[in-house]
Amino acid sequence: MGILDKTVTTIFVLLGGVALVGVATDLGTVVAPDNDREIHAYETAPRCSTAPQTPAECRWTEEFTASGIHVVPEYKTGDRSAVLIGASGARWNTGFPNSGPILDQLDEGDRVTGTIWRGRLTEITANGAAQETGAAPADGSWPDIVSLVLSSSGLLVVVACAWRLRHRRATPAMDATIVLSIGLLFVGLFSAIALFVLADLLSPSVAYNFWLFAAIFCAGAAWVTVLVRRDLKAPRTPGLPGIPI
Template sequence: MAVLSLAWILRRTVATVFTLLAGVALMALAAFLVATVAPDGVRDLRAYEAAPRCPAAPSGPAECRWTQEFTVSGVRLTKKRSESNRAFLTGPDGARWETFYSSNGPVLDGLGEGDRVTGTVWRGLLTEISAGGTSQETHDAPADMRARVLILALIVVPSGLLMTVATVWRLCRRRAAAEPTPGMRATLGLGFSLFFAGLFSPLLLGGRGENVWLVAAVWLPIAAVMAIMARAYATRKPDAQKPDAQMPAA
């Protein structure tokens, strides 16, 4: 975020309070999810991996895994991040299944209407399809929610903490100084920068973006560089700083 925009946020009381609340909300959300989701976040995944093969086709949702052939009746691929790739599958009994995928490969992009795939059904959900010796999970496949929650905490806790510190610092010194200090701006800017760096770190890993340690290994060097840049801005000599442009009042 531009320095001028950060300075404007710190000058305006309403914007400062709103940013403070956003920072507190981010930390509270992360704490809630870590406390409630992380402890049992791998339970479904482990149950799925340990589930035996069903001896016969289950009549309803079952803890065992059942595989059967499906016929592809339609494929919808999209490049929009707000939408998921879809495939429509028809089972031997004529039932039509709509399945969703986070990516178009390695199976989905090679399918066409009339093709046959092998689907895995667990707890009444179609969790995986395979064809030609390759498999791909659907959105209904159980995931490592513990890893996802910890990655989320890595993204939002440092940024939320810095946003909170910068805005509380500004509110406490508002009467003493009309302008926010370089340290306030640097702290708030670092908070926003770390948030966006955290969002992009898993994307840089492709299919390994749900590994906490790999995400941390990517995020930490970026965070270190950003922290050095923020410190350099906060400690540079006043005569090297350009006067701030005036922002419109909120």
């Protein structure tokens, strides 16, 4: 028995597909543009003439002393942070998304130069290297990446369910379309992990590029599509639908 055999179940699956498309639309049309605008504002922000007393649109740099350093290897999850102490004695409890290239080289008392923007310590530099903190503007590509995965899977679900509701019963092709939609979700997850691994090998501007992810995702989607088509065309044992002989 397939998931689309019953009309009620098909309707619930259809609503799930519509929800996926809705979330994808919101990410692609609202979240992604907001991230892009924030990144552009940060990159084009002028240097502050004097130290701002309140959150400002300009960027201010000053020297900090590192203390309370916590770091774990890139392949592990855990606390990556340091307390950065300014000349005035102000303490900035600063988290980092990555261990390097600066955090994992810091010792107690080391000096770094920090960048402050909109009241957030967004970046540190030392010995010619730079590292963003967890307060830096979010990378603009992740909403587009998630949107691509969710919309691809959701649209297939909607098509399969609408197709089923127009007919009296489900067909193997309809069930195969649902399987393909689930496969695309897994391919999207795998592609995101592959991109995360590549981040250790490539420069951030390349590793987090949306088109690199799209290439990996589309290649995986094509492979899943071929597998589903082969299974759909394979001869079936009578009475055992979906099991090729």
